[in-house]
Amino acid sequence: MNNLPRLLKVSFQRITRNPYNAFAAIFVMFLTFFISGLVVLVTVSSNQVLGFFESRPQVTAFLKDGTTSDKIKEIQDRLNKTEIVSKTKYISKEEALEIYKARFSSEPLLTEFVTAEILPASIEVSTYKLADLSSVAEILRSDSSVDEVIFERDIVETLQAWVKAIRNIGSAVVVFLVITSFLITLIVVGLNISLHKDEIEIMKLVGAGAWYVRTPFIFEGVFYGLFSALLASLVLLGLFLWMLPVLQSTFVDIPIFHNKVQTFGLVLAGEVLVGSVIGIVGSLVATRKYLNV
Amino acid sequence: MIVFHEVSKQYDGLTALADINLEIGDSEFVFLTGKSGAGKSTLLKMIIREEQPTSGKVFVDDLEISSLPSSYIPKLRRKVATIFQDFKLLPQRTVFENVAFPLEILGLDDPQIKKTVGEILKLVSLEEKLDNFPYQLSGGEAQRTAIARAMVLRPEIILADEPTGNLDSGSAWEVMQLLAKLNSLGTTVVMATHNTDIFSSLPHRTLIMDEGRIRDEGKQTKASAKPKKK
Numbered sequence: 145m146n147n148l149p150r151l152l153k154v155s156f157q158r159i160t161r162n163p164y165n166a167f168a169a170i171f172v173m174f175l176t177f178f179i180s181g182l183v184v185l186v187t188v189s190s191n192q193v194l195g196f197f198e199s200r201p202q203v204t205a206f207l208k209d210g211t212t213s214d215k216i217k218e219i220q221d222r223l224n225k226t227e228i229v230s231k232t233k234y235i236s237k238e239e240a241l242e243i244y245k246a247r248f249s250s251e252p253l254l255t256e257f258v259t260a261e262i263l264p265a266s267i268e269v270s271t272y273k274l275a276d277l278s279s280v281a282e283i284l285r286s287d288s289s290v291d292e293v294i295f296e297r298d299i300v301e302t303l304q305a306w307v308k309a310i311r312n313i314g315s316a317v318v319v320f321l322v323i324t325s326f327l328i329t330l331i332v333v334g335l336n337i338s339l340h341k342d343e344i345e346i347m348k349l350v351g352a353g354a355w356y357v358r359t360p361f362i363f364e365g366v367f368y369g370l371f372s373a374l375l376a377s378l379v380l381l382g383l384f385l386w387m388l389p390v391l392q393s394t395f396v397d398i399p400i401f402h403n404k405v406q407t408f409g410l411v412l413a414g415e416v417l418v419g420s421v422i423g424i425v426g427s428l429v430a431t432r433k434y435l436n437v
Numbered sequence: 438m439i440v441f442h443e444v445s446k447q448y449d450g451l452t453a454l455a456d457i458n459l460e461i462g463d464s465e466f467v468f469l470t471g472k473s474g475a476g477k478s479t480l481l482k483m484i485i486r487e488e489q490p491t492s493g494k495v496f497v498d499d500l501e502i503s504s505l506p507s508s509y510i511p512k513l514r515r516k517v518a519t520i521f522q523d524f525k526l527l528p529q530r531t532v533f534e535n536v537a538f539p540l541e542i543l544g545l546d547d548p549q550i551k552k553t554v555g556e557i558l559k560l561v562s563l564e565e566k567l568d569n570f571p572y573q574l575s576g577g578e579a580q581r582t583a584i585a586r587a588m589v590l591r592p593e594i595i596l597a598d599e600p601t602g603n604l605d606s607g608s609a610w611e612v613m614q615l616l617a618k619l620n621s622l623g624t625t626v627v628m629a630t631h632n633t634d635i636f637s638s639l640p641h642r643t644l645i646m647d648e649g650r651i652r653d654e655g656k657q658t659k660a661s662a663k664p665k666k667k
């Protein structure tokens with residue numbers, strides 16, 4: 145254990161004496177972790193947006209004025225009997241006004257002359273499956289009390305396609321970058337082993353064991369992985385905080401990143417873990433391949 | 438004690454050592470001499486297992502070197518230290534750090550290292566140069582640093598491969614005095630050299646090598662004829 149600080153010092157000296165090698169490794173690994181983090185964050189937020197659209201009332205039927213409460217109850221009962229409907233909710237004209245006012249609270253001009261009378265009452269219907277939206281819409285359209293039916297099937301399907309594409313393309317890019325980072329670690333550590341060939345020879349001749357020779361190179365790989373992961377996480381955090389106001393105004397009702405701290409904590413922990421693993425495995429392979437001890 | 442038992446070494450059909458039988462006792466001082474390519478360095482390398490014999494066995498005390506597990510080699514090299522013609526100092530470390538290096542490997546703490554290295558550097562008259570880097574040293578000083586590094590673990594055996602080869606005569610004699618001093622303290626010294634002046638003027642056992650064989654055994658002192666026990 146006495147040797148640990150010494151070996152760390154040796155490792156640090158080797159890194160600082162070959163700054164271009166270190167820069168190349170850190171740059172490529174930073175890119176890996178930055179893009180990986182970005183893919184994770186975009187996937188998480190897309191899932192949240194998708195979840196929001198999937199969970200909110202998906203079919204809205206606007207009712208004609210004068211529809212009685214009995215008729216409304218009859219429509220709700222008919223829908224609930226189908227067993228494809230998870231929830232129905234009646235929104236009265238007054239409630240519609242409240243929702244409207246809350247949504248446009250920052251723009252008084254839009255709310256000033258709106259009254260409950262001009263807003264329609266509606267029934268919001270959620271289904272268990274996205275595929276059942278059309279059936280529910282048909283049932284509602286066939287009812288004479290229903291004025292108009294809207295549903296967000298297209299939005300959800302488009303979103304699903306996007307999330308899937310982001311996940312697939314992102315995963316492929318991340319795998320490619322992780323392999324590149326691993327190879328870069330291997331090459332840079334291997335290059336440093338070549339640069340210190342004479343020193344290693346002398347170390348062996350004066351009685352240094354295999355692990356004494358190997359350990360500083362392994363520390364070097366771990367340093368590249370850890371430093372790049374931390375740097376990428378910090379830059380991502382900075383970028384996110386910078387973009388947060390824009391994101392919040394774009395996705396007004398959608399709670400993207402409602403667990404900001406947890407999400408970033410997981411990204412940071414994941415990147416540090418993957419960074420360490422790439423560093424350790426890359427440098428171990430390099431020492432096995434290039435270091436004859 | 439170092440023992441070579443019918444040791445041969447061949448490289449791609451070329452014979453480097455042929456049928457060597459040799460015993461070097463504890464605390465002996467032995468010169469190995471002969472032309473370049475006679476096999477002196479190969480013989481020394483076998484003692485620290487930098488080379489393996491093609492046939493035969495090499496022993497250091499009770500250890501058969503060629504069958505040692507590779508994990509034991511660092512331990513062997515702390516017991517048998519080596520000095521080289523080109524010094525083999527770590528270029529980016531100071532004199533102090535070079536000499537301290539074998540102690541660092543053993544995991545000694547800093548105060549212990551400082552004390553031991555200070556004593557050794559005093560012994561080789563380099564206490565004023567401890568912060569110098571190898572490129573700031575004369576050949577003699579660099580070789581004395583290498584000797585200090587070899588001495589620092591108090592090895593039982595020191596192998597010296599042409600240690601005076603790159604030195605002027607004054608520095609060469611300083612190095613010889615140091616090796617003689619170590620030998621007088623009980624360390625076995627095996628030194629390969631071309632330098633006729635040195636081995637002919639000192640009363641130690643001299644092995645003359647030619648084409649991988651020990652052709653002749655020169656003068657033998659009382660000490661080397663009857664190895665003394667430490």
